[in-house]
Amino acid sequence: MTTDHPPAFEATSSIELQSVTDSKITSVSLYSTRAEITRLYKFAVKTGQNQVNIAGLPNALEAESLRVEGRGAATIHDVTVSTAKGExxxxxxxxxxxxxxxxEKKVNALTRCTAAQGSLEQYLGSLTVEHLEVSKLENVLEGYEAAGEKLDARKAExxxxxxxxxxxxxxxxxLIAVPHENNKLRTKAAIGVFAQAAGNVEIALIYAVxxxxxxxxxxxxxxxxTKENPVALIYKAAVKQNTGxxxxxxxxxxETSTPTFGLRIPKLSPWNLDLQQPRWRLRTKSIVSIGFRSMAAPPAPTVRFRGGFGTPGGMEEEAAPDMSYAGTSVTSKGNVSATFRVPGLVTIPCDDAAHNFTIVELSLKAAMSWVSxxxxxxxxxxxxxxxxxxxxxxxxxxASVYVDGSFISRSMVPGVSPQESFDCPLGLDSSIRITYHPVIKKLSQSGFYNKSANYVFAQRITIFNTKSIAAERVKIVDQIPVSQNSQIEVKLVNPALKLPSDAGASGATKGAxxxxxxxxxxxxxKAHWDGADQADCEVETLGLDRKVNWICSVPAQEKINLALEWEVTVSPASAQVMGL
Known part of the structure; x- marks a missing residue:
């Protein structure tokens, strides 16, 4: 009969890690105002309790966002976050x-070599005729030269x-620069890891900054x-970070979504009406109550067991698959949020400077129009x-807008979901020439006793297309006056547009x-009230401002003429009309 003995656990082992040098960032999810970082640490643990101390995390780290994930035959017991202060x-x-x-040895040897050179010079300078025969002078100088060369070569080396x-x-x-040299990297994380057997483990810290x-x-x-897909839109991203x-x-x-914390749907407060009290009502002293708000501790970091991490009740010996990471493609999630994965690996230093990346280049359809x-x-x-x-x-x-290779202007691109459209101004086009001729005005009177003054106005507009191709959609906008008095009646004659209210009152249709x-x-x-060519127009409001537009197709090298005519009837004729 054999008896299985549990393994002999060693004393608590302390593992000191520097975040920058002992880990690698494996993922960065960047939002409009913050980033979520995933750092992977690989280290060896001993049997029993291990205290893993990770220093050099950014000061901006949000403790409530910290999560721990990993892989290996071990169990995480606790996670604490603190700040190093002047340590x-x-x-x-x-x-x-x-x-x-x-x-130090080289400096000492160099000092001795320099001293030896000085001693040699001093010795040669101390020789006199009394102490040295002329016949031996040549041998002394040859010895000086040889010793000097050796000292020079040694000193140079x-x-x-x-x-x-x-x-x-x-x-x-x-290489060993420590976090305390960077005042932005003073946060520490302490993780308790209990291992059944010695071996290598991996831990990932996921945190927001x-x-x-x-x-x-x-x-x-x-x-x-280009007729088909004439627009090339290059989608770019300017990335800044100063996280430490x-x-x-x-x-x-x-990420296009914006993380929010504790955001709740607003609630309407009661809206009460009451009669105003007389001013002579006695005023009572108000009693102000002071409430005390409890100072709750921030939520503890989240600990998640992945891979071979087991529960405290039992150890799992079989390791689960490795953590998987996102690919390098670009994806979209539709109207609510979108996710873009920038191809390849990028480097963004902590300098708060804009680093630009190209996300994708799109070939898009566009309908060209000219507006005047x-x-x-x-x-x-x-x-x-x-x-x-x-x-x-x-x-x-x-957006920087280029037309046929030339920079035209800077514009703004609104938020546009897939299959939506937006307008992009492309500057002025001098090849479509508009002439606004002087208005022709005629006055007549009608009535026997109560005479009325009738004004007839005619405005001519000429469009000249000097292009070698037709301009399919030229939009001309003009207006007639709006009456603000019942004694003044304004009627549009040409083009013969009617107000929606007039169309309903004529009996041809019921309602607007x-x-x-x-x-x-x-x-x-074709002519219509201004705004009728917009997808979101409200039919019942068209023409209230008396603005008219024409949508014209102008052949190449040809002219067309537009006519705007309206009548103004004023009763009595002697009334003075302002703005006419």
């Missing part, structure tokens, strides 16, 4: 001690060795000679209605029309 950590290593000792040792000392000191952000910006390149630690060769994941308000300015503005036909969500950001009215002026030209 001195040794800045030495066995190699550095050896180098400093070797340097030691000087070179001393320079090499100084370089090695500087490199070793940079502020002072890291990313913003979207774009290059929009438009090729006017450098991100060297890390996989970067950009000639009453105010006869210039023609080129605009592109771009459809986001990709799977990527576009965030708010600035569902679709905006469109008048075909002639081939290639």
């Amino acid at each position: 001195h950590i040794p800045t030495s290593s066995p190699k550095l001690v050896e180098l400093l000792s070797g340097r 030691m000087t070179e060795d001393l320079g090499r040792i100084d370089a090695e000392i500087a490199a070793e000191r940079a 502020p002072f890291a952000t990313w913003t979207a910006f774009y290059d929009i390149r438009v090729d006017m000679d 630690e450098s991100w060297d060769d890390v996989p970067l994941q950009l 308000v000639p009453k105010l300015d006869a210039k023609t503005h080129l605009n592109a209605r771009i459809t986001n036909a990709s799977e990527y969500t576009l965030l708010n950001g600035t 029309p569902k679709d905006p009215q469109v008048v075909s002026v002639f081939k290639g030209v």
Whole structure:
């Protein structure tokens, strides 16, 4: 009969780790105002209780966000986070001690060599005719030259060795630079790890830090000679971080969602009405109560057991699969949030400077249009209605706009979900020329006793397309006056557009029309109330501001003329009309 004896556990083992030198960042998820960092540590544990002390974590680390995950035949017992305050950590290593000792020996040897050179010079200078025969002078000088050459060669060799040792000392000191030299890296984490057997384990610390952000910006390149997908949109990200630690060769994941903590749906307070009390009512003294708010401790860091980590009730000897990490592709989650994985590994130092990365380049469809308000300015503005036909969500950001390779302007891209459209101004186009002719005004009177004054106005607008191709969508916007008095009546004659309220009152339709009215002026030209060509227009409000627009197709090298006519009737005729 045999008896199984439990393993003999050793005394608690202390494992000291420096976060920067003893770990590697395996993942960075960057949000608009913070980042989530995953650091992986690999170390050996002894049988029994091990106290793992990790120093050099960033001061900005949010303790309530800290999570611990890992792999290995061990169990995590507890995790605590603290801050090092003015503690001195040794800045030495066995190699550095050896180098400093070797340097001291070289310095001493160099000092002796320099002293020997001085002694030789002093000896030669002390010789006189009384002490040295002329026949022996040649031998003495030859001995001086030989000894001097040996001392010079030795001194040069030691000087070179001393320079090499100084370089090695500087490199070793940079390698063992401790966190207390960086005031931004003073946070420590203490992790209790109980191991059934000695071996290697891996622990990942996952924590959130502020002072890291990313913003979207774009290059929009438009090729006017391309019919299909004329817009190339280059989606870029500007990344900044000042967290205290450098991100060297890390996989970067950009998140469009914004983490929120404790955000609740707002609740409406009661809204009561009461009669105002008389001013002579006696005022009573109010009693102010002081409430005491409990100071609760922050939530403890989260401990998660993954892989071979077992529960305190039993040890798992079989190791689970390794942790998996995100690939380098770019993905999107739709309208609520999107995730972008920047291809490859990137390096972002802790310098709070913008580091730019290209996320993806998209070829998009666009509908070109020309817009002019000639009453105010006869210039023609080129605009592109771009459809986001990709799977990527576009965030708010600035855009540099290029047309046929030339920089045109800087614009803003709004938040655009997949399959949504947005307008992108492309500057002025001088090849579409607009002439706003002087208005023609005629006055007549009607009535026998109560005479009314009738004003008839005619405005002509000429569009000249000097391009070698047709301009398919030229939008001209103009207006007629709006009456603010019942004695003044304004009527649009040409184009023959009716207000939605007039259409409903005529008996042709019941209620407001569902679709905006469109008048075909002639081939290639349609007129409607301004705003009717917008997808989100409200039909019942069209024409209230009396703004009219024409959508025109102008052939190459041709002109077309638009006519705007309206009547103003004033009763009595003697009334003075302002603004006419």
